[in-house]
Amino acid sequence: MRKGLVAAALIAIWFVVGCFEKEAVAPIIDETQDVILRMEYELRPKVTFDLELRFGVNQKNEINTKERTVVKELQNGETAVLRDFELTDKERQSIYKTLVLADYQENKTLTTACNKKPHESFDLTVKVANESYHYAWSECDKSEDGKRMTRLVEDIIGTVEEREEYKRLPAVQGYYE
Known part of the structure; x- marks a missing residue:
């Protein structure tokens, strides 16, 4: 069985x-x-759906659908900001489907601990209708929940990075040691 x-x-x-x-x-x-x-997994048209994702080293990159902004860290002490950013209905549906498949409503066992320097970390808040869900973890979290959530944010980030307006932002100019 x-x-x-x-x-x-x-x-x-x-x-x-x-x-x-x-x-x-x-x-x-x-x-x-x-x-x-x-x-x-269909997101109903009138249902509020927003997400705030901070990610990267020191979480200086951000995708915030409520504020309609995307922040890209250039790794030289500067950031580039994309304002008036909105996901298309197709992108919203795709991200929501990915959230459902990641079982976002269930409790997750995640950790922010990481011995790697520098390391990427993630902070995700999802708001659907009147419910809010918050998750924080690092790239060192190799648990099933950590891997599932990392795949989720990689999909979200990939969706944003494919947009033409994102591609017009300045390239990363520095690096972390």
Whole structure:
């Protein structure tokens, strides 16, 4: 029975990511092909959805959808700021889907401890409707929750970095030792 549930979960992830990309609901199917759970990930149009993500060495990079800003640290003591930044509906849906798949509403066991100098750390606050969720961890957190949350923020960062207005920001000019 347990093997069947694990297999069903893996199949569900494959379905959500691949076959059902345009669907708002993804099924989890057991070995008899019966739907045992349907996962909804469509963000309703009137639902408030904002995130504030600070990341990098000293968390000087920031994506803040409520304030509509993106801050890029140039690693030379300066930052570049992108104002009036808004995610498209497609990007919002994609990020929300990634949040759902990362099980963002569940408690996470994360750690900010890290012996590496310098190291990247992450601070993420997600607001959906009237609920708020906060997470903080470092790149040294190799727990399942830490890896899952790191993949999540990499997707968010990647979405922003693909935008033309972000690409027009100055390049990083320094480095950390």
